[in-house]
Amino acid sequence: MGNFKNELKSMFTEHWKYLAVAAACKVRLFDKIYEGQNTLEMLSDSNMWNKLTLMQLLNFLNHEGYIHFDNKLTFYLTEKGDLLRESNSDGLFYACLNWADEHLNAWQNIHYSIITGKSSFELLYQKPFFEFLNDDSEKLRNYHLAMSQYAIDDYRELPETIDFSIHKSVMDVGGGLGIAIQLIKTKYPDTDCLLFDLEEVLKGVKSEFVKKVPGNFFIKIPDIAEAIILSRVIHDWDDDKAAVIISNCHIALPQGGILYVIENCSDHIEVDLSLLSLNMAALCQSYERSSSAYIQICINAGFTYHSHKKLNQLQTVLIFQK
Numbered sequence: 001m002g003n004f005k006n007e008l009k010s011m012f013t014e015h016w017k018y019l020a021v022a023a024a025c026k027v028r029l030f031d032k033i034y035e036g037q038n039t040l041e042m043l044s045d046s047n048m049w050n051k052l053t054l055m056q057l058l059n060f061l062n063h064e065g066y067i068h069f070d071n072k073l074t075f076y077l078t079e080k081g082d083l084l085r086e087s088n089s090d091g092l093f094y095a096c097l098n099w100a101d102e103h104l105n106a107w108q109n110i111h112y113s114i115i116t117g118k119s120s121f122e123l124l125y126q127k128p129f130f131e132f133l134n135d136d137s138e139k140l141r142n143y144h145l146a147m148s149q150y151a152i153d154d155y156r157e158l159p160e161t162i163d164f165s166i167h168k169s170v171m172d173v174g175g176g177l178g179i180a181i182q183l184i185k186t187k188y189p190d191t192d193c194l195l196f197d198l199e200e201v202l203k204g205v206k207s208e209f210v211k212k213v214p215g216n217f218f219i220k221i222p223d224i225a226e227a228i229i230l231s232r233v234i235h236d237w238d239d240d241k242a243a244v245i246i247s248n249c250h251i252a253l254p255q256g257g258i259l260y261v262i263e264n265c266s267d268h269i270e271v272d273l274s275l276l277s278l279n280m281a282a283l284c285q286s287y288e289r290s291s292s293a294y295i296q297i298c299i300n301a302g303f304t305y306h307s308h309k310k311l312n313q314l315q316t317v318l319i320f321q322k
């Protein structure tokens with residue numbers, strides 16, 4: 001009984017840790033220490049921050065291994081803290097901030113989603129999640145940089161896992177800033193690589209190697225590729241909307257064309273997906289599915305299920321043929 005009480009009391013304030021780290025990111029604390037503002041005086045004087053509360057934050061970051069102090073009270077970033085610099089191109093600064101602000105507000109109201117099955121994000125912001133993002137260029141940019149920071153790690157093995165050389169052309173639909181398709185292009189330079197996403201999103205893509213195809217997958221996906229990748233897209237949508245996207249992929253592919261659906265399939269992993277699924281409910285009124293649920297949506301649209309391959313600890317590639 002005593003143990004459970006202690007466990008619960010710790011759990012009630014567990015989110016303080018993330019919020020303190022996110023606050024440090026918001027004020028670019030890790031960047032400032034890296035750039036040489038590495039004493040309490042320098043940080044508080046240059047930025048006009050309160051010394052007492054700043055020192056409390058620094059003590060927490062030291063305790064949790066983000067920074068360390070030397071005996072003259074000069075601060076240094078640890079390897080972990082260095083990942084939270086905005087200027088670290090291999091870091092997780094945007095990934096960290098992704099879960100703050102509107103995202104957190106949606107979670108604060110998740111009881112609404114549990115009661116109604118509807119998105120608490122939409123209740124608060126009066127727009128579906130992706131519409132909200134597309135109406136604010138800075139939030140859109142930050143979201144896609146966050147997705148890319150995850151994608152760099154998650155899609156590293158994708159070109160090894162799937163032999164894309166069998167296709168003359170591959171289009172990543174809802175491919176964001178194009179991390180996955182660029183990795184494919186690097187390994188398969190002879191394959192024509194296309195990146196399909198909303199026009200506002202593609203404005204942020206610099207790559208000369210992949211062809212950008214702006215559009216809306218609820219309206220039409222152009223019939224210009226032998227294979228389509230849909231990664232982390234279907235989990236954003238409820239069953240009706242998911243069916244429209246898959247059906248538009250079916251229309252776009254030639255006979256014999258291949259569809260790769262990459263998702264966290266609850267039956268292929270050890271990790272419990274219930275919190276991620278609640279997150280999808282709050283944000284997008286959607287949920288994490290099992291492989292059989294994804295397979296059923298694709299079969300209903302006219303695809304034949306071929307096979308699956310494990311991509312990483314979380315994601316599975318489900319392979320379908322038209």
Ligand SMILES: C[S@@+](CC[C@H](N)C(=O)[O-])C[C@H]1O[C@@H](n2cnc3c(N)ncnc32)[C@H](O)[C@@H]1O
Pocket residue numbers: 130147148151173174175176177196197198201215216217218230231232233236
């Ligand atoms: C969760 S992100 C996944 C991005 C990328 N595939 C990845 O795995 O990192 C969903 C993507 O769907 C795109 N998207 C949302 N609505 C769309 C629409 N109506 N038409 C085309 N793309 C859309 C978003 O811009 C975003 O890039």
